[in-house]
Amino acid sequence: MGSRLLQIVAVLFTVTLFGEIRTNAAECSPDDLEALISFKNGIQRDSSGRLAKWVGESCCDWEGVVCDNASGRVTQIRLPGFISTDEDLYQSEMTGMLSPSITLLSSLDTIDLGGLIGLSGTIPETIGVRLPKLKKLFLYGNNLTGPVPESISELSNLQELHLHENRLSGSIPSSLGSLKNLQRLLLYSNHFSGTLPDSFGNLTNLVELDIHGNSLSGNIPDIFGEMQVLEKLDLSSNLLSGKIPSSITNLTAISVLYMDTNYLEGTIPFPSRSGEMPSLGFLRLNDNHLTGNLPSNLGYLVSLQRVSLSNNKLEGALPSSLGNLRSLTELYLSGNLLSGQIPNSIGQNSQLLMLSISYNMLQGPLPEEISSLKNLQTLDLSFNSLNLSAIPKWLTELPSLSKLHLAGCGIEGQIPELSQTSLNSIQELDLSVNNLIGSIPAWLGSLDQLYLLNLSRNSLESFIPDSIIKLRDLGVLDLHSNKLTGSITQAISGESLTHVDLSDNSFSNGVEDIGIGSKDIQYLNLSHNFLRGGLPSSIGRLKPLHSLDLSFNELASNLPETLANLTSLETLKLQKNNFTGNIPKELLKLTKLRELNLSDNSFEGEIPEGKPLIDFPRSCYAGNIRLCGKPLSPCRP
């Protein structure tokens, strides 16, 4: 009821407003009318239908056009691609050329042609000379090419320049540094090259500078530290090199600082005293070549919430001042050379949701203070020198833990019996590359939210427990390289399974159940086992299968024709079995096949002639003595 009434009020309100504009609107100036018509003529398609309604001469009444009441001059063009009405929000699209005639609308203060997807052409070269009143220029989310014209730097009133997500190229004009009133400069996701202009240090009103996803090279200028009101700086995913200038600690308003995915080197400049960069909440410097330690000054950045320093060459121990970062929710440090122990102070980061320190050289013991991180959801300590020996019981009792990765942590012995309250909300459990022995425990079947189970590369020797079938959400099951025996049936039956790797074990049966349980498997690897029997025709039900590896088993008999129903297959490996009969000609339907190996079986007859089968090398068919035809020798008539 209430919302219905609101709708009616809104409609009445719009009608009233619209009526008023009509009565007060002056006729638009003939020059503006002509310019708008040229603009319209450049557009071939406007899915919103707005331009189709641009008829007659009262251009000030046209949708998306705003005039000055007194002069009748057009001051704004507002035709954004993303349209919100009282009823809904939708994305519209315009294709065609951006006509340079818009520069004839000399009273414009706002151009909003953002997000129209298909607007092409270049930014008119004379824009800066012709539109001196322009404050907002939104041309983002289109198909524009060419450079940013130098003349833009003449637009001394410009506050917002949003040119992101186009195909603009060339270097970024240094003269943009003279746009004293500029508050937001968004140039991301284009093809800009060249270096970052020093002159940007003069943009003292700049609040947001986002140039990520271009091909900029060279250093980050020192003078960037002088942008006193800058809140967001994103230079990520470019080709920047050299050191991060120490002057960035002077960015007093900075809240978001992203410089990840570049070639930056040297040490990270941290504040030299407390109070510098007081609002820095989001810091990404990952995927660079940064070196040196994480100094205790890290603790001055008390507002930090999300930090990624992964994939650099950082070394030394984690400072205990890490505990000062009380707002920290996500910390990514994987892929560095960090050593020493995790400091006890980590227990103070009580907001921590995500801690990822895999692929470092951290040593044990693990501080029990981690057990006070009641909000911790993801813990990844894989591949360190932790030498855990056993999974600490307190770790399994963290109340929010949903992803636990302890691969390569030196865990030994049997997988322990867990209490009822352990791993209650676990979704991912990775204990791969440890020294686990004994059996896969039946209690795993009670982890009813489990999505990923990785026990690969251990020394487990048992059957797969029946209870695994109870895991309704299990999607990824990796048990490869153990000494597991018996049937694979339980491991391929779960309804949600998409990725199953049972390779390099001692399984001997269950092949007849492929395709009976799960039908969503995309990756199935059963190679290097002792599987016997023939492939069932139910295999054809695994429609999404991309990769099937049954090599190095003892499988026999003919291939079922239904194999050809697996049209998503890119990889099919059947070598080193004893498959017999002809290669079914239906396999020519597997047009996505990139990798095939049928060698060392007992196939016979002619290889079906056609793509993709004839494109594979001879070694894919070798060792089948009665097989002939391309790419092997011709069959005898």
Ligand SMILES: *[C@@H]1O[C@H](CO)[C@@H](O)[C@H](O)[C@H]1NC(C)=O
């Ligand atoms: C122009 O007139 C309309 C309708 O009377 C009014 O809502 C609007 O504020 C006026 N604009 C200017 C800039 O005076």
Ligand SMILES: *[C@@H]1O[C@H](CO)[C@@H](O)[C@H](O)[C@H]1NC(C)=O
């Ligand atoms: C962008 O322009 C190119 C040609 O310049 C055209 O091939 C492509 O389809 C256009 N893309 C869109 C989304 O309109």
Ligand SMILES: *[C@@H]1O[C@H](CO)[C@@H](O)[C@H](O)[C@H]1NC(C)=O
């Ligand atoms: C910054 O502005 C000043 C004064 O307008 C000018 O002298 C200087 O050359 C500018 N710096 C850069 C790097 O453009």
Ligand SMILES: *[C@@H]1O[C@H](CO)[C@@H](O)[C@H](O)[C@H]1NC(C)=O
């Ligand atoms: C930070 O700014 C102050 C004052 O403008 C200056 O003296 C200092 O050298 C700057 N620090 C860095 C690291 O550039």
Ligand SMILES: *[C@@H]1O[C@H](CO)[C@@H](O)[C@H](O)[C@H]1NC(C)=O
């Ligand atoms: C890890 O444990 C093994 C055996 O428990 C021991 O031989 C090795 O020295 C330990 N390594 C470290 C770095 O503590």
Ligand SMILES: *[C@@H]1O[C@H](CO)[C@@H](O)[C@H](O)[C@H]1NC(C)=O
């Ligand atoms: C399981 O762990 C191994 C070793 O750590 C890794 O190589 C493999 O990719 C993991 N499997 C899955 C499906 O993530």
Ligand SMILES: *[C@@H]1O[C@H](CO)[C@@H](O)[C@H](O)[C@H]1NC(C)=O
């Ligand atoms: C299947 O597993 C084996 C052994 O673990 C491995 O060598 C092979 O690359 C895997 N096959 C595919 C297609 O990933």
Ligand SMILES: *[C@@H]1O[C@H](CO)[C@@H](O)[C@H](O)[C@H]1NC(C)=O
């Ligand atoms: C599966 O393959 C069989 C044998 O080639 C064929 O008769 C059947 O139509 C296929 N089913 C689908 C859904 O493609």
Ligand SMILES: *[C@@H]1O[C@H](CO)[C@@H](O)[C@H](O)[C@H]1NC(C)=O
């Ligand atoms: C392969 O199968 C054929 C036909 O069933 C049989 O004669 C042969 O002995 C088998 N070879 C091996 C190595 O098992």
Ligand SMILES: *[C@@H]1O[C@H](CO)[C@@H](O)[C@H](O)[C@H]1NC(C)=O
């Ligand atoms: C196919 O498998 C055989 C082993 O049976 C191996 O020697 C050969 O290199 C493989 N060919 C390709 C292309 O992988």
